[in-house]
Amino acid sequence: MQTKRRFRWTFQRRQKLGGFLFTTPFVVGFVLFFLVPFAQAVIFSFNELKLTSTTYELVPKGFSNYGYALFTHPSFVQRLTELIGDLLVEMPLILAFSFFAATLINQKFTGRTLVRVIFFLPVIYAAGVIQKLEVEDYAAIMYATSRRTATFLSSDSLKALFAAAHLPGAMTRYVNAMIDSLPNVIRSSGVQILIFLAGLQSIPPETYEAADVEGATPWEKFWLVTFPMVSPLILTNLVYTIIDSFTDMNNTVLRLIEEVLWRGYGYGASMAMAMLYFGAVSLVLIVAFALVSRRVFYRN
Amino acid sequence: MSSLKRVRAGTVFMVLARTVLLIGISYVILVPVFLRISQSIMPVQDLYDQSVRWIPRKPTLDHYRMALTHMKYFTALSNSVLLALTVSVIQVISCAMIGYGLARFYFPGNGLIFAMTIFTLVVPPKIIVVPTYLNFRFFNLLGLLKDNPINLVGSYWPFVLLALTGSGFRCGLYIFVMRQFFRGMPRELEEAAYIDGAGLLSTFTRVMLPGAVPGMIVVFLFSFVWQWNDYQYITMLMPGKTFLTYMLDQLLPTMANYIGATDQLTASAGFADNHYLSLVNSAGMLLMICPLLLLYAFTQRYFVESIERTGLIG
Incomplete structure (x- = not known):
């Protein structure tokens, strides 16, 4: 040995x-x-x-499945563009809202634990089969139409306000779309809020003390300390938001792909749609990543 | 003196604004849940009564009774608990291992493997649903068992295999979380362990894992919740088996059949209409998420506190 x-x-x-x-x-x-x-x-x-x-x-069958998806199918292309359009409306909102909510619940106040529990609730509630059933639910639809539950931001009055402001038509439409998607935005920000919260907690308190010594105002502290420090997380959240909304099994395109899969047109056509969809998702992800990653500040 | 007053007025205003906002946001989040609770105890007559909004005149537990029977609730519950627990425990271990490998070791292919984890996240599971089904239906290990493929559909094996290899639903995210977590842990810990003669595995299990418990709790909860709510993998790989998500999805058709077959009078009197069924549906949904809410209520402290320490900074 x-x-x-x-x-x-x-x-x-x-x-x-x-x-x-x-x-x-x-x-x-x-x-x-x-x-x-x-x-x-x-x-x-x-x-x-x-x-x-x-x-x-x-x-x-060669490329005929792709041809079918792009040119013959009545609604595939339309649904795909609509989905991407919706995402472009909601993404900045989700990012802004989750950042804002994270700064809110990062402050010290009584009942903070309860508020954190509530903010995270959608991750449990708005998932999978429940969301699928909500879309098809009769009583929920009846509630929405016949007895308008008083919403905290009455969307109609807000819309009227913007209509009265005589903004350009396209802008009014964008604002209207934003107002309509607000509850949805709030309910799909759970994970993002937690990620931002983690980032805010990891900023060393010395940085703020230094800023205080230099006489920075809260506004300056936000833009010169907080924002750059959490900006890598904006990228993380951007990627997560895109992945989350595109892989959500209840989105209209994935529903269509499933319909095509099980009813009639066959696996081939469905898979061709899926590949086109995957290509579109990757493209959006790459463009968004390229646009944002250059502006991100890294501590190291 | 006056500036002090101004500061105090400013603080009061801030606190007020914050409170209003927090209540508003919480309201938007809670309304659907309250609506479900209200509907689950509401007799169908009250649904048509315009004067009833939230609190039913004659609260009833009938919907719960119907949902319990037709979802085969307790069988489905125990199956769902067993599956979610198996999958999430295995996933925590495998994703911790993989995350650790990516976080701490420089070897050729590290970047590529990390890119692969992100790639698995970007592809919607639905895209590969049929090939995955065929893969497990005619499981042949890349052609090794070409002549007699094994049928794994309907067993726990697909779930176990997917979890064990970190390729299950959203595993890429868990690997990412664990990787970021291990990257945030001090290197000195491992070096000390190596100097004291610990091998790779014992360093991992006895030094690194105990320090990574908060991250593992986060991964466990995410994994448990998403497996619990999973519908795609269960319908694909456990067709027709009694799991909560599947039973909930089938609740309305089952009920409609049952009422139509047993009670012509009720059916013709309009009690089997969609509104009645959707009230039962509310009860079913609450029954399904109730165990999750309980789990969350008991663990939220670890959850919210530990995610703050996972160092998710990308």
């Missing part, structure tokens, strides 16, 4: 071995359960799938 040289851990050896050891499960899973299905989905989008009792067959 004495003669045998002991294996020595060098820094680099440990780094490599540790990295492979800890990330191998993910790589295996990625290939088996993600890359394989994704590649198959790409293949399906160029074929027609026929399911038999034991296995399945593919009938090649």
Whole structure:
């Protein structure tokens, strides 16, 4: 035993071995359960799938599935553009609101815990099947139409206010869309609020003390300390918001893709739509990322 | 003196404005929940009564009774608890491991693997729903078992395999959270452990994991909640099995069938109409999220406090 040289851990050896050891499960899973299905989905989008009792067959169709999705289907393109339009309206609102809400609940006041619990409630409530059922619910629709529950921001009066201001038509429409989506914005900001809250908590108090010594006003402190310090999180939240709204199974395009999948037109057409959708999502994500990441301030 | 007064008036104004805003926002969030609670105890006659808004004249528990029976609530509940618990416990462990590997080790492919985790987040699960189904229906390990593929659909295996390899629903997010968390922990901890002769695994399990408990609680809760509410994976991989989300989705058709088959009179008298069914639906929804609300009520302290320490700064 004495003669045998002991294996020595060098820094680099440990780094490599540790990295492979800890990330191998993910790589295996990625290939088996993600890359394989994704590649198959790409293949399906160029074929027609026929399911038999034991296995399945593919009938090649070239680009005709894509042609169907883009030119023949009555509402796919329209729904896709509408969805992206809605996101462009809601995204700045969600980011602004969640930042604002996080600064609010970061302050010290009585009942803070309760307010934090309430703000996070939508993450539990507005998810999955419940949201799906809400969309189809009769009593909820009846409530919305027949007995207008008094909303805290009565949207009609706000709209009237903006209409009276004689703003350009496009701007009025944008403001109206914003007002309409306000409850939705509030309810889909739960995770973002928590992320911003985490960021606000991580700003060292010394920075504010230094700003106080220099005689900064609260306004200056916000723009010169708080905002730059949490700006990396604006990027994180931007990405999360886009992913969250595009992968939400209740959005109109994904519903359409599912309808096409189960009713009639077949797997191929549905997969072609899904691929086009995925392309559009990636494009939005890349553009948004490129626009914002240049303006982000990093501490290190 | 006067400036002091001005400051105090300013503070009072700020506190007032803040209170009004917080109440308003909380109201918007709570209204749908209160509406559900009110509807779940409201007899259908009160729904048509214009003078009843929130509090029913004759509160009833009938809707709960109907929902409990037709959702097979207690079977579905225990199945959902078992599945969500299995998945989230495994996911916490696997995502912590993967996150740690990405956070602390420099090896060729680190950046690529991180990009892969983000990629899994961007692709909606619905896009790969059919290939995933076929993958598990004819499971053959990349062609290794080509001749006799195994049918894993309807068992817990797909969920376990997905969780174990960090490829389940939103696992990319959990890996990201854990990665950021480990990056925020001091390097000296590991170095001390290595110097004392600990290996890679024992350093991870005995030094790093105990320090990462807050991050793991966050991941556990997210994972539990999202698995609980999951509808896509359950309908795809557990077709026809009794889980809360599936039973809730099927509640209305089941009820309509039941009423139509058993009670022609009730059906013809209009009690099986959509409004009545949606009241039962409210009860069903509350029954489904009730366990989550309980869990959240007990753990929210860890949740809100620990996410602040997860160092999510990207």
